[in-house]
Every structure is written in C-alpha cells, then in structure tokens.
Amino acid sequence: MGILDVPFTRHRLDNGLRVVLSHDPTAPVVAVNLWYGVGSRNEAPGRTGFAHLFEHMMFQGSLHVPKNRHFELVERAGGSLNATTWYDRTNYFETLPSNQLELALWLESDRMGWMVPAMDQEKLDNQREVVKNEKRQRYDNQPYGDWDERLHRMVYPERHPYRHTVIGSMEDLDAATLDDVASFFATYYVPSNAVLTVAGDFDPDRTLRLVEAWFGEIPGGDPIPPLPGEPSLPPLIGDTVRDEVVGDVPLPRVIVGTRIPPYSVDGFAVAEVARSVLGTGRASRLYRRLVRERRVAKDVTTYAFPLLTGAGMLLTWATGYPGSKPEELEAALAGEMEGLADATSDEVERAVAVTETDLVRSLERVGERADLLSMFELYFNDPGRLNTEIDRLRAVTPEQVRGFAAERLGADNRAVLTYIPGDDR
Amino acid sequence: MSTVDRTRAPEPAALRDFSFPEVQRRDLPGGLDLRVARMSRLPVVSAVLFLRAGEATLDETRAGLACLTGDALEGGTRNRSGSDLSEALERVGARMGVATGWEGTSVSLSCLAERFEEALALLAEAVREPAFPEAEVERARSQTLAGIRQRAMDPASLASDVAARMIFAPGVPYARPVAGTVASVEQFGRDHLRGYAGASFLPGDGGFVVVGDVDAGEVADLAGRHFAGWSGSPPGGGDFVVEPSSRERAIHVVDRPGSVQSEIRVGHVGVARSDPDVFSLTVLNTLLGGAFTSRLNLNLRERNGFTYGVRSRFALRSRPGAFEVRTAVGTEATAPAVREIVAELEGLVGGGPTGTEVEAARDYIAGTFPLRQETAGQVAGRISELVVYHLEDDYHDTYRDRIRAVQVEEAHAAARRHVRPAEAQVVIVGDATAVVPALEGLELGPVKVVTPL
Numbered sequence: 001m002g003i004l005d006v007p008f009t010r011h012r013l014d015n016g017l018r019v020v021l022s023h024d025p026t027a028p029v030v031a032v033n034l035w036y037g038v039g040s041r042n043e044a045p046g047r048t049g050f051a052h053l054f055e056h057m058m059f060q061g062s063l064h065v066p067k068n069r070h071f072e073l074v075e076r077a078g079g080s081l082n083a084t085t086w087y088d089r090t091n092y093f094e095t096l097p098s099n100q101l102e103l104a105l106w107l108e109s110d111r112m113g114w115m116v117p118a119m120d121q122e123k124l125d126n127q128r129e130v131v132k133n134e135k136r137q138r139y140d141n142q143p144y145g146d147w148d149e150r151l152h153r154m155v156y157p158e159r160h161p162y163r164h165t166v167i168g169s170m171e172d173l174d175a176a177t178l179d180d181v182a183s184f185f186a187t188y189y190v191p192s193n194a195v196l197t198v199a200g201d202f203d204p205d206r207t208l209r210l211v212e213a214w215f216g217e218i219p220g221g222d223p224i225p226p227l228p229g230e231p232s233l234p235p236l237i238g239d240t241v242r243d244e245v246v247g248d249v250p251l252p253r254v255i256v257g258t259r260i261p262p263y264s265v266d267g268f269a270v271a272e273v274a275r276s277v278l279g280t281g282r283a284s285r286l287y288r289r290l291v292r293e294r295r296v297a298k299d300v301t302t303y304a305f306p307l308l309t310g311a312g313m314l315l316t317w318a319t320g321y322p323g324s325k326p327e328e329l330e331a332a333l334a335g336e337m338e339g340l341a342d343a344t345s346d347e348v349e350r351a352v353a354v355t356e357t358d359l360v361r362s363l364e365r366v367g368e369r370a371d372l373l374s375m376f377e378l379y380f381n382d383p384g385r386l387n388t389e390i391d392r393l394r395a396v397t398p399e400q401v402r403g404f405a406a407e408r409l410g411a412d413n414r415a416v417l418t419y420i421p422g423d424d425r
Numbered sequence: 426m427s428t429v430d431r432t433r434a435p436e437p438a439a440l441r442d443f444s445f446p447e448v449q450r451r452d453l454p455g456g457l458d459l460r461v462a463r464m465s466r467l468p469v470v471s472a473v474l475f476l477r478a479g480e481a482t483l484d485e486t487r488a489g490l491a492c493l494t495g496d497a498l499e500g501g502t503r504n505r506s507g508s509d510l511s512e513a514l515e516r517v518g519a520r521m522g523v524a525t526g527w528e529g530t531s532v533s534l535s536c537l538a539e540r541f542e543e544a545l546a547l548l549a550e551a552v553r554e555p556a557f558p559e560a561e562v563e564r565a566r567s568q569t570l571a572g573i574r575q576r577a578m579d580p581a582s583l584a585s586d587v588a589a590r591m592i593f594a595p596g597v598p599y600a601r602p603v604a605g606t607v608a609s610v611e612q613f614g615r616d617h618l619r620g621y622a623g624a625s626f627l628p629g630d631g632g633f634v635v636v637g638d639v640d641a642g643e644v645a646d647l648a649g650r651h652f653a654g655w656s657g658s659p660p661g662g663g664d665f666v667v668e669p670s671s672r673e674r675a676i677h678v679v680d681r682p683g684s685v686q687s688e689i690r691v692g693h694v695g696v697a698r699s700d701p702d703v704f705s706l707t708v709l710n711t712l713l714g715g716a717f718t719s720r721l722n723l724n725l726r727e728r729n730g731f732t733y734g735v736r737s738r739f740a741l742r743s744r745p746g747a748f749e750v751r752t753a754v755g756t757e758a759t760a761p762a763v764r765e766i767v768a769e770l771e772g773l774v775g776g777g778p779t780g781t782e783v784e785a786a787r788d789y790i791a792g793t794f795p796l797r798q799e800t801a802g803q804v805a806g807r808i809s810e811l812v813v814y815h816l817e818d819d820y821h822d823t824y825r826d827r828i829r830a831v832q833v834e835e836a837h838a839a840a841r842r843h844v845r846p847a848e849a850q851v852v853i854v855g856d857a858t859a860v861v862p863a864l865e866g867l868e869l870g871p872v873k874v875v876t877p878l
Contacts, residue, residue, distance in 0.1 A: 030439035078792010129730030353518035
C-alpha cells in the first residue's frame with residue numbers, strides 16, 4: 001500500500017451523472033464538489049470569457065432558490081463555498097458541517113436542473129459588471145497583468161482553443177446575452193457532462209439515495225459538441241517567438257512559455273518533474289543559480305499548466321532588478337532550461353520528495369480531496385489516480401528528464417515575453 | 426418519481442460535535458513554551474517556532490530589520506551554505522519558511538512525520554547558528570528593496586501602505602510598511618543582522634508548536650535535545666501608544682493616471698487583540714464586510730456591480746491595529762462606492778444590526794470554525810496565536826460559545842464604540858483627474874491629492 005490511501009466508490013445515475021463517494025468521518029465536515037466538463041476552451045468565437053461569466057450566473061439563483069439565497073443558506077449553515085473556471089472545466093464546491101450535506105445537494109441539483117427559469121437581464125448585467133471589475137482588478141489594473149493573454153497568443157496557434165484566456169475580453173463580455181446563457185446551459189450543464197463528489201463525514205448508503213433523489217430526475221442531455229477551432233497542434237512552437245512590453249512595471253521580467261505534452265499523457269509527469277528540478281524550492285536550479293549565486297533575478301517562478309487539449313504549457317519566469325538587462329535575464333533562463341540536459345538523480349529525488357510532501361499535505365482538506373477525485377474522474381474516468389499519482393512521479397527517471405530537456409526546452413520551442421520598465425528605455 | 430420537496434431547504438440532520446485538538450504543554454529549559462497536538466489522519470507534521478522578534482519593537486531607524494534578518498535566515502549556518510541547507514531540507518521533503526510580522530518571527534516547517542526529526546535538526550541549526558554570509562545579506566537586501574519598488578507600483582499594496590500612514594499618527598510603528606522603507610533597509614549590513622539575530626532570535630517568551638502525526642512525549646524529547654542549551658530573551662520594547670493621525674474625516678487621493686480602477690481603503694484606529702469587545706466585533710464585522718452576504722458586499726457587488734468584492738476587518742494586534750474597509754471599483758464608480766461605504770458604516774452605528782443578521786453571523790463564524798482547523802498547519806497557526814497574544818489555554822475550546830453568546834445589543838454597542846465613520850480616513854489610488862471632482866461632490870470631507878510615500 002502506498003502512502004496515500006484515499007477511499008472511494010464510483011457510481012453512475014441513469015441520466016449519466018457520475019458520482020464519487022469518499023468516506024472519511026475523521027472530522028464532522030463534508031465536501032460537495034461538482035466538476036462540469038466545460039471551460040474556456042469550449043467558447044465560441046466572439047464569446048471569450050463566457051464560461052466564467054456563466055459560472056457567476058450559477059450563483060444568481062435557480063427556480064426554487066432566489067438570488068443571494070444560495071450564499072445566505074450555506075454561510076448560515078457554517079459552510080464555505082466557491083467556484084472556479086479553467087480552460088478545460090468549471091468546478092463548484094461547498095464544505096459544510098456534515099449534518100448540512102443535504103442542503104448542498106438541494107442547491108447544486110436545483111441549479112443543475114432549474115437554473116434558466118431564474119435568469120433575467122438585470123442579473124446578467126449585474127454579474128457582467130462584477131466580472132469586468134474582476135478582470136480590471138486581477139489583470140488590467142495590475143503591473144504585468146496581461147502576461148497570461150500575451151503568452152497564450154504566442155504558445156498556441158490561431159484557432160486553437162487555448163489561444164485565449166479564461167477571463168476573455170471586455171468586448172466579448174459586453175456581447176453576452178440571456179440567450180447565450182440558456183443555450184450554454186442546455187449544451188454543457190447536463191448530468192452526463194458532470195461529476196459529483198461527496199467526501200468526508202456521511203453515511204454512504206443514505207447519501208447515494210439522496211443523490212439519486214435530488215439529481216436523478218434531471219434529464220441527461222446530448223453529447224457535448226466538438227471543440228471549436230483546431231485543437232491539434234505540433235509538439236513544438238517551431239522557433240523562438242517574442243513579444244515585448246515597455247511600460248508601467250516596476251522591474252524587468254522575462255516570461256518564457258514552452259509547449260509540453262498534455263496532462264493526459266505520461267510525458268506530462270516527466271515535464272512536471274523537470275519543472276520541479278528547475279523551480280521548486282530554494283535548492284532548485286533557478287533559485288540557486290539565478291537568485292542566490294548570480295543574483296541576476298529577484299525572484300523566479302515555474303508552473304506547468306495541466307491542460308488536456310493538444311499541449312500543456314510550461315511557464316518559467318524571472319524578475320530582474322532595477323536596471324537589469326532583459327537579454328541577460330533571458331539568456332540566464334534559457335541556459336538553465338537547456339542545462340537540464342544534465343539533470344542528476346539526486347536532483348530528481350529531491351524534487352519528487354518535496355512534491356510528495358506537498359501532495360500529501362494537500363489531502364488534509366476534505367475539499368481538496370473531493371476536488372482531486374472529481375478531476376481524476378472527469379478527466380480520466382479514474383478517481384484512483386489520486387492515490388497513484390505519486391508513483392507516476394516516482395517512476396520518472398533522470399534520463400527521461402534529460403531527454404525532455406533536449407526535446408522540449410530548446411530555442412525551437414520558446415515564446416519569450418519581456419517586460420521593461422518605461423523609465424529604463 | 427421524485428421524493429424530494431424542492432421548494433424549501435432540507436432540514437439539517439443532527440449536528441456532530443467538533444473538538445479542537447487537545448494540546449499538551451511543556452516548558453522547555455530556556456523558556457520556550459512547547460505545545461503539541463496530535464492529528465494522525467495523514468502522516469504529516471507542521472511546526473511553528475515563534476520568536477518574539479517583531480517589527481513593532483523596532484524604532485523607525487531600524488524599520489525592517491526583523492523582516493530582513495528573517496529573510497536572510499535561509500542564507501546558511503556555520504556548517505552549511507544556504508544552498509546546502511536548502512538541499513538538506515528538500516532531501517527529506519521538508520519545507521521551511523520564515524514569516525516576520527509586527528509581533529514576532531515565525532519559522533515554520535512541514536514534512537512527512539517520518540522525516541520530522543531530521544527536519545527539526547535543520548530548523549534548529551538554521552535558527553541557532555545562522556551565519557549571514559555577506560552575499561546572502563546583500564541578496565536579501567536587494568530583494569527587499571526591489572520588493573518595496575514593486576509595492577509602490579501595485580495599486581492594492583500602495584493603497585494599503587498609504588492608508589496605514591493616514592490612519593496612524595507619525596511614529597506609531599503600524600503607520601509604516603512592515604518590511605521597512607528604502608531609507609531604513611538600505612543601511613542594513615551583515616553586522617546589523619548578526620547583531621539583531623544574536624539579541625532577538627532567543628527562546629524567551631517564544632513558543633514551539635508541533636501538530637500532526639506525532640507523540641507529545643517524543644516531540645518533547647526531540648525539542649529538548651535540539652534546543653538544549655539555548656537560552657535568553659529578546660530585549661522587549663514596543664511600549665508605544667497608538668494614536669490616530671487625525672480625528673477628522675478626509676479623502677486622500679494617490680494619482681495613478683490611466684488607472685481603470687480605484688483601490689479604496691476606508692479606515693481608522695481599531696482595537697487591540699485583548700479588547701473585551703473582540704467577540705462582539707468579530708460578529709459585527711462578519712455582517713458588515715466579513716462574509717459574502719455581508720452588507721457591504723451585497724450592496725457594492727450584488728446590487729450595484731461596482732466591484733468584484735469588498736471586505737472589512739479589524740486587524741487584531743497586541744496594540745490597536747486598523748479597522749479598514751477595502752475594495753477595488755471601476756473608476757467611474759469611485760465616488761458612489763465611497764458614498765455607499767460611509768453610508769453603510771453610518772447605518773451600522775445608527776440603526777445597528779438586526780437580530781437576524783447577528784444570528785446569521787454567529788452561526789457562520791461558529792459553524793465554519795471546524796473548517797478552519799482541517800490541516801496540521803492551520804491548527805499549528807491557531808495554537809501559536811495563543812503564544813503570540815498570551816491567550817488562555819482554553820481559548821479555542823470556548824471560542825464558539827463566546828461567539829454564540831453575542832447578543833444584538835452588544836454588537837450594536839460595539840459598533841457605537843469602535844466604528845467611527847466621521848473619523849475615517851479614505852484613501853483612493855486611482856486616476857485623480859477622473860475621480861476628484863465627484864469625490865469633492867460627496868462633501869464627506871476635504872479631498873487631497875497626496876504623494877505616495
């Protein structure tokens with residue numbers, strides 16, 4: 001038995017809703033978590049940002065639940081709740097004292113089945129403004145705030161579903177209509193395109209009956225339409241492509257985007273371990289060499305986007321000091337990425353050790369366990385991957401990391417986005 | 426054949442009780458207060474070493490020294506370089522972090538339980554024998570100075586820093602950014618850090634909290650071994666009186682031309698952690714701006730669409746911290762949002778909260794309490810608050826009862842005592858040309874365009 005042994009059972013209702021139950025009565029809390037197989041990659045041209053706006057509308061009430069009532073009831077019950085939208089999916093979740101489980105099942109089933117009758121123009125206009133303010137707060141009014149949008153445009157080709165980001169454009173948000181809400185709901189918010197996970201303290205038999213009672217009568221829905229645009233793309237960008245922004249930023253920053261294998265294939269685990277050798281912790285290559293020894297970077301960041309369609313993306317960035325030359329920062333980053341071609345087994349072991357601790361610690365929260373079970377069920381029909389994920393990482397060899405560096409981290413697979421403070425030019 | 430009634434919320438089942446994990450306490454030689462709690466569902470450990478080496482004890486000329494010393498702690502020990510120390514920690518899968526605040530320095534550690542002894546040995550070595558090599562000190566100082574530059578261009582950080590300066594009288598430590606200023610940080614060198622660590626990274630009045638899949642007796646043995654011979658107390662200080670910068674409401678605008686949003690802060694001096702009204706204020710703040718369904722959020726976000734979100738809070742420190750409302754709104758909504766915030770504060774003081782609001786807030790705070798104690802790290806954080814603020818041992822055991830005991834009259838009385846809209850300082854970081862005329866039109870007080878810092 002591995003270090004992880006999260007229990008689970010799988011079920012499927014007649015309408016196609018997939019259900020995962022993970023019983024653990026240690027604490028008197030329960031998590032209800034729903035993943036819908038829809039995200040920004042499904043957005044039609046001219047409707048970027050709509051999946052996320054729709055997520056906001058899901059909190060505006062449903063046939064039997066007036067506006068604000070959802071939040072009032074969950075907060076009053078001692079629960080926390082939220083939702084997030086991502087490229088490949090949208091999730092909704094609440095964690096509650098375990099005696100309030102049925103409240104969450106009622107709320108989630110009501111909006112899965114009867115959301116549209118509660119929609120009106122005033123609610124749409126209100127949430128459109130909220131989302132536009134979210135975009136301003138998190139992106140438009142922030143130094144470097146447009147990096148994500150610019151990087152995606154360089155790493156993914158025209159017509160690829162990841163070419164635009166989740167937040168979308170103001171123009172497209174303005175164009176969204178109530179008809180869009182209704183048709184998006186009918187197309188994507190159907191039981192057969194969703195996973196429901198209940199984790200924590202509950203009675204499994206009773207809960208399965210409750211899930212059937214609350215969700216079973218919702219009609220199943222048609223198969224999901226194919227993704228818009230052109231989802232397939234070459235494994236490499238094919239060149240070094242560049243974008244440069246001179247403007248309102250405090251420090252120079254170089255951001256490198258790299259196409260990597262999608263989350264659905266084994267190559268992603270190799271990319272994840274390589275990323276970790278490069279950037280997890282203070283003994284990692286980037287921190288050690290760029291921040292600590294050469295002191296050319298104030299901070300470094302790495303992230304591997306776990307995306308399903310065609311290619312994921314490895315993000316690597318370094319922030320310089322006042323007056324740093326961006327060319328030197330870029331050369332330093334590129335040097336470390338290419339240098340992974342001599343990654344050692346000691347480095348790989350350390351990276352896996354830290355990842356293992358992080359993974360185990362992430363399972364301390366019942367909401368996080370539920371979220372991961374939903375993800376593995378929705379993406380791979382296998383919630384059990386939660387328990388074996390660490391073995392996938394442990395299986396990665398130094399040779400594979402070196403091979404990954406040689407194949408993927410060269411100048412022929414690099415999008416370089418540079419920010420330069422206006423007063424430096 | 427549905428058997429459910431969708432027209433009303435289902436009745437809750439019987440509540441299963443939650444108990445805060447039991448804490449074992451011992452005093453280690455040297456004055457370190459050891460507290461251990463067992464949480465054994467997963468094989469993990471989270472530990473916090475709290476040292477009373479905080480920014481509030483430093484005068485203005487040394488502002489930022491505790492933070493910088495904390496940042497440079499990872500720079501290595503007498504026996505190991507910084508990279509060697511990091512490698513050793515990562516080899517056992519441990520993460521160590523240092524967080525410095527007004528009250529002290531917290532060195533936190535998390536790892537798998539089977540590696541705790543090795544990780545603890547490294548933490549003890551890092552704290553007890555720091556070397557502060559020149560290159561590492563320079564790095565930490567350069568990073569801090571660059572970070573100050575970043576804060577000055579980040580509208581949210583800038584608004585918070587300016588609000589602190591407008592709320593607290595000059596000379597009150599809380600008036601300045603916790604990490605110090607360019608002028609104070611530039612002067613620090615290796616000797617300052619060595620001197621500060623030597624005098625202040627000492628166990629007296631500090632605590633060591635360990636939570637996770639551990640045995641209290643074994644932890645006591647380990648801690649006794651690794652902290653053996655460590656003694657002494659930090660020098661103390663920080664005996665300041667918190668005075669407001671002004672008792673007259675004013676609007677301070679930091680011009681950020683071209684901003685598409687305004688960052689807004691509305692605040693004044695609040696209360697200390699030890700204030701007897703803290704529980705009433707926790708309930709009051711929840712219904713004002715501490716939950717999604719609070720008055721401020723339902724007004725500014727769900728009714729008016731001015732913002733992505735708005736929150737209020739009382740910063741509870743050893744001495745009175747700020748009471749503050751914070752939000753970011755579209756530029757054209759700046760004046761209307763300020764008007765609504767002030768009106769909500771006035772309404773709270775005047776009409777007071779309703780019985781339903783107080784009940785809902787109590788239920789929310791008490792009900793979500795178990796959700797805030799799910800991880801070893803969260804519980805370690807809770808327990809270290811007892812050490813930091815010298816709270817009673819049963820504080821967390823009685824917390825929910827004390828929240829549930831708050832009555833509507835007490836919450837209203839607390840509002841009248843501690844929420845003072847007429848004394849609020851309003852800080853706006855936004856496009857001055859676009860927002861000043863409408864702010865003046867509010868007639869809430871003088872509108873001044875101020876320089877950042």
